[in-house]
Amino acid sequence: MNKFLILVIEDDYAIRNLITTTLETQNYKFRTSENGTEGIMAAASYQPDVILLDLGLPDMDGVDVIRKIRLWSNVPIIVISARSEDSDKIEALDNGADDYLTKPFSVDELLARLRVTKRRLLSMSSETGNQGAVFENGALKIDYLAGTVFVETEELHLTPIEYKLLCLLAHNVGKVLTHNYIIKEIWGNSMESDLASLRVFMATLRKKLDKRSDGIQYIQTHIGIGYRMVRV
Amino acid sequence: MSSIEQKEHILVCVSASPTNAKIIKTAAKMIHSEDTVFTALYVETPDNSKMSEKDKNRLQENTKLAQKLGAAVEIAYGENIAFQIAEFARLSGVTKVVVGRDAVYPRKVHFKASLVDSLIQNAPNLDIYIIPNVENSISEKEKWFHSKLELSFRDIGISLIILLAVTGLGLLFQTFGFTEANIITVYILGALLISVLTNSRGISLVISILSVILFNFLFTEPRYTLQAYEQGYPVTFVVMFAATFITGTLAMKLKDSARQSARAAYRIKILFDANQEFSKVHGTTEIVNVMAKQLLRLFDRDVIFYMAEGKTLLQPTLYKVEDGSTQQIEPSPREREVAQWTCENNKHAGATTVNYPDAAYLYYAVRMNEKVYGVVGLAMEHQSLEAFESSIFLSILGECALALENEKNAREKEEAALVAQKEQFRANMLRSVSHDLRTPLTSISGNAGILLSSEQNLRPEKKRELYQYIYDDSMWLIKLVENLLSITKIEDGNMGMRMNPELVDEIAAEALTHIDRHSEEHRIQNHIRDELIIVSVDARLIVQVFINLIDNAIKYTQKGSVIELRAKAADHWVTIEVADDGQGISDEEKERVFEMFYTQGTKLSDGRRSLGLGLALCRFIIEAHGGTMTLTDNVPHGSVFSFTLPIEEVKMNE
Known part of the structure; x- marks a missing residue:
């Protein structure tokens, strides 16, 4: 917990202050940067565990900041977008951002995102040993070798596409995957008509999961953006 | 004709006559200033299809000559040439009409006035220049001959059979000893029947002469000669000829007018149907489809339609007769050129016309006033349309253009209403929003102000209450902003x-x-x-x-x-x-x-x-x-x- 370091890249004083005050109340450690160039430097020198990045920076486009950082680091990036246009968020996610917050966001929302990211980082470090063969997330278990999926002890019967979808989400657990990204990964190309199919497959997959998982939602829907598997 | 400084507009009538070239040249010489508008008009009549190759070539030469001399060539349709010229002159603001003296209405015999006379009658205010002509028109004579004595084999057959039957009946009457008057009546009846059953003009004349000759030959003393002893016979012959001829002609005329009124009724029915169809459908494509279906049904020819966008034509749709199929096609460059010309010049062109006669289709612009909605082409296969057909064709195009115009107007009205509605919405919204913003902003700034200035004096519960007010009011503002953003999204239309x-x-x-x-x-x-x-x-x-x-x-x-x-x-x-x-x-x-x-x-x-x-x-x-x-x-x-x-x-x- 003590080691968990957050880098806040935000040019607006009031928002930066809001974020840092929130972080202080929860005893998070943080560093701040006021523009993109500084932010990239800070990311390189402090090696933060999470980056909170505002998309509208004075010196460069936030998406470019993501691209630059992604050249050498896989650090989780949560973008903060003032624009309510989904296309900004989608662009940021497709360029390597993990999650997003839309202004105006509540303090609770911000903390929830950080908790999710932290949990994911923890499970990633503990899983490094047996990664690959079996994926476990709460009661959900995917045996990649056997190609089987279990919730508790009950096997789920999935169609090939549903299985592929579930694996894709599991590989990127905690990350919001955009519709386009998923369609490209599953169908190989991205076509308008596939979006409807994706919706249907996702809905049936989610229903199969939800039916047996006692109120726990493994897959989150992000309207207009994509889907995410939550680390529970 | 209200304007005082009216531009001069010279109209010359083009015909297939060999002397027409002279008239066109004379008319061209009358142009004195650059402002003068020069138009060459050709009136297509139902007899046009019967025109000889020679005449057709001459007509084309004359048209080309007129074009070379700077005339815009226009074509009108109708049986009454004088009326068409007068109408055109009236509508286009023609000031001078140039015609040749030989351009006489073909049916002279029917006591019709010459073209010039009827032109004067139809348009009394027009300056008419008559170019005298020394050469006598061969063309007219040829035409007259052709049109009068063109007898089909079918008509000749029918005439001969009836004539034989009538003669047989006459012989029968004679053996029974009936008077000659009865026999004459039988011949008149025969002429009447022939007129009803045949279509050839002038046949009644031939039949009348033949009847008189037969009567003379078979029934008057001395029989089997062409002589007559009795004094009264010449008179009888003349009266019989006159009665037979008049009866035949009248019957023919009656039939003609019956046919014409049948056609008129048919035309009204078609237009009524088309009108009904047009009023049933909405949307440009639907209207065009209805028109194409009507044309297919009526003319049994392939129809092609180019939708116009401004002055450019989009990819055309072909409606095929054989299988009733509809498809977008890529026309040959030549056909597209002709269609484009039709669109730009607002005149018909293509097969069977003077402009681009080598095209496979006959093109007409679907237009309302000056606005061209598209160009419709009719596959001609070297057969020109009859005057009746082309008048129906034009009427349907007119109906279609009207439907398209109505559609366009309705659409524009709708769009304007939508714009007005949006404007209204925006105005209302701005007024109310700025008004409504004051309350929460006052509350937020006021409560925050109290907290800043006198925090120490407030009890914790009171402080909490003020925080809550600030929070609630800012949440309210957030929701308002979300709603406003939604509105701008829709206001941007499909883009948003x-x-x-x-x-x-x-x-x-x-x-x-x-x-x-x-x-x-x-x-x-x-x-x-x-x-x-x-x-x-x-x-x-x-x-x-x-x-x-x-x-x-x-x-x-x-x-x-x-x-x-x-x-x-x-x-x-x-x-x-x-x-x-x-x-x-x-x-x-x-x-x-x-x-x-x-x-x-x-x-x-x-x-x-x-x-x-x-x-x-x-x-x-x-x-x-x-x-x-x-x-x-x-x-x-x-x-x-x-x-x-x-x-x-x-x-x-x-």
Whole structure:
């Protein structure tokens, strides 16, 4: 917990202050940067565990900041977008951002995102040993070798596409995957008509999961953006 | 003709006559200033199809000559040449008409006036220049001969049979000893029958002469000679000839006029049908389809249609006769050129006309006044249209243009109304929003001010209350901004709305996550969970609709009320309902709740402010998606807000 370091890249004083005050109340450690160039430097020198990045920076486009950082680091990036246009968020996610917050966001929302990211980082470090063969997330278990999926002890019967979808989400657990990204990964190309199919497959997959998982939602829907598997 | 300084407009009449060239040249010489408009007019008559090759060539030469001399060539259709010229002159503001003296109406024998005479009669105000002509027109004579004595074998056969039958009957009468008067009557009857049964002009003349000769030969003393002893016979012959001829001619004329009125009736029927069809359909493509179907049915020829956009033609659609198929085709460059010319010059062209006669189609512009809506082509296969056919053709094009014009006007009106409506919406909104913003802003700044200046003097509970006010009012502002953003999204039109296939249950679930904290005091039942309905919508906007409706239901009902979300799919549309079991809304208020910034005043359950924008925006959003929004009563009490959205058909890609 003590080691968990957050880098806040935000040019607006009031928002930066809001974020840092929130972080202080929860005893998070943080560093701040006021523009993109500084932010990239800070990311390189402090090696933060999470980056909170505002998309509208004075010196460069936030998406470019993501691209630059992604050249050498896989650090989780949560973008903060003032624009309510989904296309900004989608662009940021497709360029390597993990999650997003839309202004105006509540303090609770911000903390929830950080908790999710932290949990994911923890499970990633503990899983490094047996990664690959079996994926476990709460009661959900995917045996990649056997190609089987279990919730508790009950096997789920999935169609090939549903299985592929579930694996894709599991590989990127905690990350919001955009519709386009998923369609490209599953169908190989991205076509308008596939979006409807994706919706249907996702809905049936989610229903199969939800039916047996006692109120726990493994897959989150992000309207207009994509889907995410939550680390529970 | 009201303008004083009227431009000079010279009209010369083009014909197939060999002397016509001289007339055209003379007319061209009359042009004195550059302003003068020079038009060459050719009137196509029903006899046109009977024109000899020689005449056709001459007509083309004359037309080309006129074009070379700077004339714009126009073509009119009609049987009455003089009337057509006069009409054209009147409509186009012609000041001088140049005609040749030989251009005489062919049916001289029918006591018709010469072209010049009837022209003067039809257009008394026109300056008419008659170019004298020494050469006698061979063409006219040829034509006269052709048109009068053109007898088909069928007609000759019928005539001979009837003549034989009549003669046989005459011989029979004679053996019975009936008087010659009876026999003459029988011949007149024969002539009448022939006139009714045949179509050739002039046949009655031949029959009359033959009848008299036969009567003379067979029935008058001395028989089997062409002589007659009795003194009265020459008179009898003349009277018989006259009676037979007049009877035949009259019958022929009667038949002609019957045919003409039948055609007129047919034409009216077709136009009426077309009109009915046109009024039934909406949309440009539909109207054009109706026109093409009518033309296919009437002319039994392939029809091609180029839609015009400004002055350029789009890819044409071909309507084929054989299989009734409709397809977009790529025309040959030549055909496209001709069609383009037709569109630009607003004149017909192509096969069987003087402009581009080598084209496969006959092209006409579908136009209303100067606006060209498209170009329609009719596959000609070297057969020109009869005057009657082309007049029907033109009438249908006219009807079509009228329908397109109406369509365009309606569309423009609708667009203008929409723009006005949006303007109104925007104006209302700005006025009310800026007014409504003051209250929460006063509250926020005021409460924060108190906290800043006199924090020490406030009791903790009081402080907490002020914080709560600030929080609630800023939340209210956030919601207002969300709604305003939604409006700008729709106002941008199709650019702003991002339509995607979305699951109704996902949208509902998303909306429920945004419902504010007060909802804990209400029981929200979401029945949309297990439906797999996909709609094509802008998800953000529909989420906004759900949020507004649910927020509203929370605000206007007592704590503990039940709010239900339901979805029903039927017939390409899903109906989504947000129902509450509150007090309901009275009938007179039902319409008003959708008005901008209408709020139910003091009836708010907990005194909080409402967004007067909410329901108006909901309706605006739903209508922008093509759906409708309605408000009905719930049973036993409460309100049901329901809206419809188009269902997206899904093709599953496995």
